[in-house]
Amino acid sequence: MKKIMVGLKRVVDYNVRIRVKPDGSGVITDGVKMSINPFDEIALEEALRIKERGEAEEVIAVSIGPADAQQQLRTGLAMGADRAILVQTDKLVEPLDAARTLLKLIEKESPELVIVGKQAIDDDNGQTGAMLAALWDRPQGTCVSEVTFADGKATVTREVDSGLETIEVDLPAVLTADLRLNEPRYVKLPDIMKAKRKPLETVSLDDLGIALDPQLEIVKTDPPAQRQKGVMVEDVDGLISALKDKGLL
Amino acid sequence: MNAAVLDTTDQAPSESGLLLDASPVKSLFLGQVIHQNLFPYPTIKEDEKETLEMVLDSFDRFLSEKQDSFAQWDEDAAQPEEFLQGLRDMGLFGLIIPEEYGGLGLSNAAYSRVLSQSSMHDSSGSLTIGAHSSIGMKGLLLFGTDEQKAMYLPKLASGEMIAAFCLTESGAGSDAAALKTKAVKNDDGTWTLNGEKIWVTNGGLADFFTVFARTEGEGGKLSAFIVEKGWEGVMPGPTEHKMGIRASSTTTVSFSDVKLPATALLGSEGKGFKVAMEVLNNGRTGLGGGAVGGMKACIALSSQYAKERKAFGQSLSDFGLIKKKIAQMTVDCFAAESVVWMVAHYIDSGHSDYSTEAAISKVFASEAMWRTANEAMQIAAGNGYMREYPYERIVRDSRILTIFEGTSEILRLFIALSGLKDVGDALKDMKKGVEGIFNNPIKGFGVLTDYTSRRLTQMTSVGRDRIVPNVPESLQNEALVYEKYALELSRLADVLLRRYGKNIIGKQYSMQRVADVAIDLFVGISVLSRVASMEADDSAKYKQALGIARLFTQDAKRRMNQNLRRLLKNEDEDMTELCDFIVDGEAYPWDVI
Ligand SMILES: Cc1cc2nc3c(=O)[nH]c(=O)nc-3n(C[C@H](O)[C@H](O)[C@H](O)COP(=O)(O)OP(=O)(O)OC[C@H]3O[C@@H](n4cnc5c(N)ncnc54)[C@H](O)[C@@H]3O)c2cc1C
Numbered sequence: 001m002k003k004i005m006v007g008l009k010r011v012v013d014y015n016v017r018i019r020v021k022p023d024g025s026g027v028i029t030d031g032v033k034m035s036i037n038p039f040d041e042i043a044l045e046e047a048l049r050i051k052e053r054g055e056a057e058e059v060i061a062v063s064i065g066p067a068d069a070q071q072q073l074r075t076g077l078a079m080g081a082d083r084a085i086l087v088q089t090d091k092l093v094e095p096l097d098a099a100r101t102l103l104k105l106i107e108k109e110s111p112e113l114v115i116v117g118k119q120a121i122d123d124d125n126g127q128t129g130a131m132l133a134a135l136w137d138r139p140q141g142t143c144v145s146e147v148t149f150a151d152g153k154a155t156v157t158r159e160v161d162s163g164l165e166t167i168e169v170d171l172p173a174v175l176t177a178d179l180r181l182n183e184p185r186y187v188k189l190p191d192i193m194k195a196k197r198k199p200l201e202t203v204s205l206d207d208l209g210i211a212l213d214p215q216l217e218i219v220k221t222d223p224p225a226q227r228q229k230g231v232m233v234e235d236v237d238g239l240i241s242a243l244k245d246k247g248l249l
Numbered sequence: 250m251n252a253a254v255l256d257t258t259d260q261a262p263s264e265s266g267l268l269l270d271a272s273p274v275k276s277l278f279l280g281q282v283i284h285q286n287l288f289p290y291p292t293i294k295e296d297e298k299e300t301l302e303m304v305l306d307s308f309d310r311f312l313s314e315k316q317d318s319f320a321q322w323d324e325d326a327a328q329p330e331e332f333l334q335g336l337r338d339m340g341l342f343g344l345i346i347p348e349e350y351g352g353l354g355l356s357n358a359a360y361s362r363v364l365s366q367s368s369m370h371d372s373s374g375s376l377t378i379g380a381h382s383s384i385g386m387k388g389l390l391l392f393g394t395d396e397q398k399a400m401y402l403p404k405l406a407s408g409e410m411i412a413a414f415c416l417t418e419s420g421a422g423s424d425a426a427a428l429k430t431k432a433v434k435n436d437d438g439t440w441t442l443n444g445e446k447i448w449v450t451n452g453g454l455a456d457f458f459t460v461f462a463r464t465e466g467e468g469g470k471l472s473a474f475i476v477e478k479g480w481e482g483v484m485p486g487p488t489e490h491k492m493g494i495r496a497s498s499t500t501t502v503s504f505s506d507v508k509l510p511a512t513a514l515l516g517s518e519g520k521g522f523k524v525a526m527e528v529l530n531n532g533r534t535g536l537g538g539g540a541v542g543g544m545k546a547c548i549a550l551s552s553q554y555a556k557e558r559k560a561f562g563q564s565l566s567d568f569g570l571i572k573k574k575i576a577q578m579t580v581d582c583f584a585a586e587s588v589v590w591m592v593a594h595y596i597d598s599g600h601s602d603y604s605t606e607a608a609i610s611k612v613f614a615s616e617a618m619w620r621t622a623n624e625a626m627q628i629a630a631g632n633g634y635m636r637e638y639p640y641e642r643i644v645r646d647s648r649i650l651t652i653f654e655g656t657s658e659i660l661r662l663f664i665a666l667s668g669l670k671d672v673g674d675a676l677k678d679m680k681k682g683v684e685g686i687f688n689n690p691i692k693g694f695g696v697l698t699d700y701t702s703r704r705l706t707q708m709t710s711v712g713r714d715r716i717v718p719n720v721p722e723s724l725q726n727e728a729l730v731y732e733k734y735a736l737e738l739s740r741l742a743d744v745l746l747r748r749y750g751k752n753i754i755g756k757q758y759s760m761q762r763v764a765d766v767a768i769d770l771f772v773g774i775s776v777l778s779r780v781a782s783m784e785a786d787d788s789a790k791y792k793q794a795l796g797i798a799r800l801f802t803q804d805a806k807r808r809m810n811q812n813l814r815r816l817l818k819n820e821d822e823d824m825t826e827l828c829d830f831i832v833d834g835e836a837y838p839w840d841v842i
Contacts, residue, residue: 031790
């Protein structure tokens with residue numbers, strides 16, 4: 001392979017306790033720690049490992065988001081990506097629009113492989129990868145937990161309810177990364193400095209000829225209901241009678 | 250600094266806007282507020298901020314995963330080799346080494362912030378990195394020749410070599426200049442080194458030692474040397490059993506007939522004491538940053554604990570006495586962070602006279618950390634005392650901070666003397682000026698006007714308005730407190746010097762009071778400056794920051810008032826007599842039976 005393209009979305013860090021804006025228009029991101037979506041980080045790690053095995057020549061990290069998403073791309077570059085492209089927009093980008101935008105980048109870069117996370121932990125849509133494969137009219141391997149390459153094909157293992165499923169897809173293809181695909185590396189500090197000198201290109205949606213076409217309207221964002229305080233029961237008998245009291249037994 | 254330089258009006262500000270040779274604290278002793286060096290509060294450059302955030306994030310992840318091991322390593326009194334290798338792989342030994350030598354080239358401020366992040370997880374790990382960067386190889390960075398740097402910095406950056414600082418000896422702790430280790434120059438220009446250093450942090454890990462030795466006879470000058478572990482006759486001793494920071498390596502290092510090449514001399518011959526002091530001054534923000542991180546960790550632990558733990562049917566956080574502790578911990582942390590960051594900024598701007606300010610940041614941050622650890626322990630109480638919880642380790646670990654790199658006592662004396670010296674110089678200049686009027690009227694007159702105009706300024710309050718205009722309306726009262734006490738300090742410094750002259754050196758009670766006032770002034774003004782630079786919005790964070798400024802200032806005002814009043818009226822004689830009586834008998838002589 002010559003090129004692998006990886007999508008990195010900027011999301012609220014998974015350690016942050018999410019707080020909803022008082023007017024319910026979304027979650028608070030001001031002054032909140034932002035990170036690469038963890039599944040996207042796994043996607044990048046996999047791309048880097050493929051490259052380090054000598055099976056690819058270049059890894060391109062791409063993101064669609066605000067100017068600040070440069071920071072996530074820089075982190076991607078520090079991890080080892082060769083260059084990065086930011087499609088800059090302050091608007092909310094839905095999965096279909098994200099897939100249309102990524103397709104434009106694919107047309108420009110012609111990668112043999114695109115890897116994205118199976119979902120982003122902010123809106124949990126889990127659609128972008130699949131939509132992209134459909135628009136690109138190429139095969140897809142979703143929720144990948146293992147992947148190998150031979151003869152222009154990827155052999156993909158997926159964790160499904162009944163066990164492990166193995167499929168073969170022709171390249172070029174889209175893969176979406178699952179949790180157990182790998183454990184991403186730590187960024188080494190000298191690589192952070194090197195990343196500053198790697199190319200990071202910024203383009204606008206206009207440059208790509210994309211007009212956002214939202215399909216969804218967010219009516220309201222609510223925090224999850226507060227969980228009721230539990231009770232401790234002494235023993236099994238206590239548990240049984242507590243369940244009976246609640247009419248559950 | 251010569252007091253005559255203190256007229257700041259005709260000095261051109263530097264790129265950073267600072268007056269690079271004007272010490273703001275020493276100036277306070279003359280009743281002058283060098284507002285250019287205090288306002289606005291320094292900010293980090295945007296591109297360094299991005300780099301720093303990535304560094305913090307990466308280091309944070311690395312340490313988070315080791316969270317469960319730190320208690321074990323504390324018991325084992327050692328860091329396993331994998332951990333050290335992890336630190337090397339991450340590039341953590343190169344934080345402040347310039348990029349051209351393979352390091353990260355972080356500024357002093359960014360470095361201090363990194364140590365604060367690591368200290369939230371583990372003090373021993375922070376110290377391994379901190380002792381390497383802040384003191385172990387700082388001498389090379391500040392005073393090394395290009396050849397010395399090229400030879401060692403790349404290995405120090407990668408952690409192939411770990412560095413240690415060897416000043417203390419059994420007979421030379423605070424009085425470092427009393428050290429006995431000797432380096433004798435041979436005919437061929439090489440040196441022969443003999444002696445023993447104690448309590449060397451990283452002693453058991455280091456391959457690179459910065460060693461201070463006497464290069465002239467008894468009482469003669471000191472010089473600094475680079476010594477490699479591989480050189481024959483260099484022998485690190487066994488690991489010491491310590492109260493805290495137990496996983497950090499502390500050992501003796503002895504030197505027996507070690508042959509040093511001529512190129513091992515660091516800085517000029519005979520300038521070793523200066524090298525040692527510059528290294529320690531420059532390294533204070535690392536320790537200060539570490540203390541701030543420790544406090545942040547305590548605040549997080551205590552606020553969670555106080556919320557969850559119930560007593561008398563309420564959360565601990567519902568009780569006033571617990572609220573007060575958590576509020577105070579927060580004020581202390583904010584104040585320490587404000588002053589440490591301010592000093593780091595002086596260093597990064599190339600300021601040449603920041604040693605008094607650095608000493609203040611070290612005293613304040615280390616003592617604030619100790620108070621905070623103690624209160625965190627008190628909130629967790631019985632649980633806090635148990636080893637399954639982190640509190641007792643934090644208490645043990647933080648106790649060292651007021652002892653090493655200059656004890657609180659020594660640094661207080663240093664702060665007071667540095668400030669008083671300038672006042673003394675000004676007085677001397679005035680006297681000389683008066684004598685000189687007859688020999689050299691023009692020069693003499695100049696000196697005289699300088700000092701008298703400054704005194705006049707104080708008495709008539711002209712030029713007092715140096716803090717008030719720099720803070721928002723809501724902090725005017727606080728600003729007035731610092732303006733007032735800066736003048737009070739200068740007035741009393743003048744009185745003290747006229748009364749005691751040179752003998753002030755023996756008046757330690759007075760010097761401590763003077764130092765404490767200087768500490769409150771500089772820390773307080775740093776807090777004020779920081780809050781004044783925040784965006785004034787209606788956020789809770791801003792509102793609470795104003796609260797911190799008020800709380801700190803009110804406490805500082807009480808302390809300053811008390812300290813200054815007691816300069817002239819006190820029970821110091823009773824104190825001295827009592828101590829002498831007890832020390833003479835070496836025991837407590839009373840009983841109730
Ligand atoms: C864990 C640990 C790590 C260390 N790491 C290093 C290291 O890496 N490199 C290194 O060189 N050193 C190191 N030290 C040594 C440390 O810097 C010294 O312990 C410190 O300078 C104090 O010296 P001392 O212990 O001999 O105390 P002393 O000098 O004996 O002082 C004892 C007490 O008297 C007070 N005192 C002393 N002189 C005066 C005075 N004139 N007026 C009023 N009070 C006074 C002191 O403040 C102190 O309270 C380390 C020490 C420890 C414990």
